[in-house]
Amino acid sequence: MEKPFILVVNDDGITAPGIAALIDVAKQFGEVAVVAPDKPQSGMGHAVTLNAALRVNSWEKDGIQYHACSGTPVDCVKMGVSKLLPRKPNLILSGINHGANSSINVIYSGTMSAAIEGAMEGIPSIGFSLCNHSIEANFSAAKIYVAKIIKDVLENKYQNSCLNVNIPDIPAEFIQGIKVCKQASGNWEEEFDERKDPMGKSYYWLTGKFVVYSNDEDTDEWALKNNYVSVVPVQHDFTNYKLINAIKHLENA
Amino acid sequence: MEKPFILVVNDDGITAPGIAALIDVAKQFGEVAVVAPDKPQSGMGHAVTLNAALRVNSWEKDGIQYHACSGTPVDCVKMGVSKLLPRKPNLILSGINHGANSSINVIYSGTMSAAIEGAMEGIPSIGFSLCNHSIEANFSAAKIYVAKIIKDVLENKYQNSCLNVNIPDIPAEFIQGIKVCKQASGNWEEEFDERKDPMGKSYYWLTGKFVVYSNDEDTDEWALKNNYVSVVPVQHDFTNYKLINAIKHLENA
Numbered sequence: 166m167e168k169p170f171i172l173v174v175n176d177d178g179i180t181a182p183g184i185a186a187l188i189d190v191a192k193q194f195g196e197v198a199v200v201a202p203d204k205p206q207s208g209m210g211h212a213v214t215l216n217a218a219l220r221v222n223s224w225e226k227d228g229i230q231y232h233a234c235s236g237t238p239v240d241c242v243k244m245g246v247s248k249l250l251p252r253k254p255n256l257i258l259s260g261i262n263h264g265a266n267s268s269i270n271v272i273y274s275g276t277m278s279a280a281i282e283g284a285m286e287g288i289p290s291i292g293f294s295l296c297n298h299s300i301e302a303n304f305s306a307a308k309i310y311v312a313k314i315i316k317d318v319l320e321n322k323y324q325n326s327c328l329n330v331n332i333p334d335i336p337a338e339f340i341q342g343i344k345v346c347k348q349a350s351g352n353w354e355e356e357f358d359e360r361k362d363p364m365g366k367s368y369y370w371l372t373g374k375f376v377v378y379s380n381d382e383d384t385d386e387w388a389l390k391n392n393y394v395s396v397v398p399v400q401h402d403f404t405n406y407k408l409i410n411a412i413k414h415l416e417n418a
Numbered sequence: 419m420e421k422p423f424i425l426v427v428n429d430d431g432i433t434a435p436g437i438a439a440l441i442d443v444a445k446q447f448g449e450v451a452v453v454a455p456d457k458p459q460s461g462m463g464h465a466v467t468l469n470a471a472l473r474v475n476s477w478e479k480d481g482i483q484y485h486a487c488s489g490t491p492v493d494c495v496k497m498g499v500s501k502l503l504p505r506k507p508n509l510i511l512s513g514i515n516h517g518a519n520s521s522i523n524v525i526y527s528g529t530m531s532a533a534i535e536g537a538m539e540g541i542p543s544i545g546f547s548l549c550n551h552s553i554e555a556n557f558s559a560a561k562i563y564v565a566k567i568i569k570d571v572l573e574n575k576y577q578n579s580c581l582n583v584n585i586p587d588i589p590a591e592f593i594q595g596i597k598v599c600k601q602a603s604g605n606w607e608e609e610f611d612e613r614k615d616p617m618g619k620s621y622y623w624l625t626g627k628f629v630v631y632s633n634d635e636d637t638d639e640w641a642l643k644n645n646y647v648s649v650v651p652v653q654h655d656f657t658n659y660k661l662i663n664a665i666k667h668l669e670n671a
Contacts, residue, residue: 207468207469208465209463210463210465211463211464211465211526211531212462212490213463213624214461215624216458216460218613218622218623219610219621219624220621220622221620239463243624244610244622246608247608269538269654271656273464285605317667317671321664323661323664323665326658326665328665343668345662347655347662348656348657352539355496355500355501356500357496357501359501369473369474369497369501370472371466371468371472397657399657399658400656400657401525402603403524403534403601403650403652403653404652405579405651406651408576408579409598412576412598415570416597418566418567418596
């Protein structure tokens with residue numbers, strides 16, 4: 166059997182320790198190529214670059230092709246699959262993100278949007294996030310679970326699947342295992358920190374507090390709070406099927 | 419009864435003709451405030467600005483407060499609701515977008531992401547798009563259907579609802595009515611247009627062709643092709659419930 170070809174991407178940028186940890190695990194499973202942003206792209210969601218041209222710097226190191234792209238995480242997947250890679254990847258891995266992408270954060274996350282884009286292209290994709298924002302986070306426990314989940318997805322090839330994997334920031338011996346969950350309901354309560362520039366004009370920094378609304382045992386937030394690795398399968402049909410009947414009368418408006 | 423307070427936002431920028439058309443309709447239904455990007459922000463998806471501060475320029479015209487914001491469409495909703503507006507809006511309207519946001523384009527669309535963000539904040543929200551990219555598009559037929567749908571949502575107050583409304587670019591007398599639909603399956607087949615700068619270095623423009631995979635009668639693509647206004651209710655729980663059982667064995671990995 167041919168070795169799987171694995172595209173690795175992230176949103177913290179190609180020099181982040183998290184992507185190095187992911188490449189380390191990925192190369193045990195196949196041939197790896199990296200297409201990642203040349204600068205941090207957190208919170209970019211599913212943004213694509215329409216109003217500017219993209220630049221790419223490429224190099225090889227230890228048998229792995231690296232491409233640093235000026236675009237968003239989703240741009241990186243599109244450029245990788247449609248332009249830069251020699252063939253279609255069998256698997257796309259995104260991360261390991263420095264910081265959680267559980268609950269509604271899947272919608273803001275460049276890490277997860279890259280994985281969703283992979284699934285949209287028909288390639289099984291997994292986004293990994295460690296619940297620690299620090300650049301100095303320790304990925305050693307995370308790598309154990311990253312390997313377990315990659316192995317399963319390569320064996321089972323769930324069609325067009327995308328998994329959102331979040332890993333608690335604790336030593337491996339305290340992790341209780343893996344929980345397959347749904348996305349917890351939650352949201353950010355925003356505050357804008359208003360400051361004055363030297364000319365006396367206002368500018369604003371987005372800040373806020375994340376609030377979990379549902380904390381049921383079948384959610385990713387529950388799993389993480391109870392020291393489990395959470396795995397949420399993610400899809401990209403946004404239709405709210407439950408509302409279709411309630412608004413059907415609009416057809417007579 | 420107090421007049422509804424309506425926040426209007428878009429992704430083509432505060433000076434686009436589409437948002438002027440939407441404001442025109444909205445002010446028939448209540449008090450209007452506008453928070454919109456100070457420049458075009460198409461394809462920004464659910465991006466938020468984390469690495470830069472935001473600027474806002476505000477003015478009043480014909481009794482309406484306008485706020486031009488340096489951020490993304492989602493930033494505009496957050497700033498409007500959490501900082502700029504005197505009270506929580508009863509309704510958020512996004513658009514009218516110059517160009518369709520049917521099928522999978524909901525995921526890339528700044529217009530629709532602003533509406534989804536509104537629903538996440540617990541405010542009924544509607545995104546409107548006209549199937550014509552031109553800056554000179556004619557919004558007169560669109561405005562008739564925008565009014566019908568706003569009226570219905572204000573009357574029925576579907577909780578946390580978000581609607582994705584696409585309007586064919588034809589005169590009103592040829593529009594067959596409204597269809598409540600699901601998001602058609604489809605995707606972009608990308609090509610990157612590679613060019614050389616004067617120094618001989620490559621740069622790339624994202625281009626591509628949109629391909630519809632499903633064309634069933636219950637989809638938005640079918641509705642638009644058959645001259646109906648399409649209305650897709652949209653939600654923000656990305657969990658792929660169908661896959662949960664298929665991957666449950668991961669808990670034993």
